């Protein structure tokens with residue numbers, strides 16, 4: 001049994017380990033193996049998004065927290081910063097359920113869309129979100145907010161040619 005619920009500050013110590021475990025999947029994608037060893041969101045970042053943003057976890061009977069999603073509410077969208085599912089529990093629809101929870105939350109608050117940035121072409125990133133109803137935005141449709149997110153990722157060292165911004169209208 002899996003329960004999706006709001007993240008509590010007590011959950012924070014478990015979340016970096018889940019993100020590190022989730023990133024193991026990148027070891028199978030040539031050129032992006034290093035993502036598995038990359039930095040993860042800090043405890044402070046998690047606490048800030050619990051206090052001022054959107055944060056939920058998937059809790060599994062007999063395992064504990066298996067996944068989390070967090071984001072920020074912007075005027076035009078609920079922007080998802082991270083979705084991470086523990087490697088042992090990927091491919092069972094937990095990511096999909098977290099995105100659906102974010103979608104319900106946005107719709108309940110009259111927020112017109114979900115946005116995120118992700119890796120182009122990686123099967124569990126851009127094509128996965130396309131299957132969930134997201135559209136990849138070309139430069140002309142990015143807008144200043146998503147452009148700034150991609151610029152910050154480039155400054156942080158992400159290979160920008162392999163990144164894209166996506167939106168799902170609700």
Ligand SMILES: CC(C)(COP(=O)(O)OP(=O)(O)OC[C@H]1O[C@@H](n2cnc3c(N)ncnc32)[C@H](O)[C@@H]1OP(=O)(O)O)[C@@H](O)C(=O)NCCC(=O)NCCS
Pocket residue numbers: 022023025028082083084085086089090091092093094095096097116117118119123124125128131
């Ligand atoms: C992306 C992620 C959150 C999806 O969560 P999940 O619970 O595994 O997702 P689901 O079970 O809902 O679906 C998994 C999808 O990934 C695809 N996928 C998973 N592993 C794959 C692999 N090794 N090769 C190809 N496709 C794969 C599946 O085809 C499936 O898509 P489908 O249901 O449309 O067929 C999870 O894989 C994860 O934590 N990945 C590492 C971190 C990450 O990339 N986060 C997203 C940042 S934008």
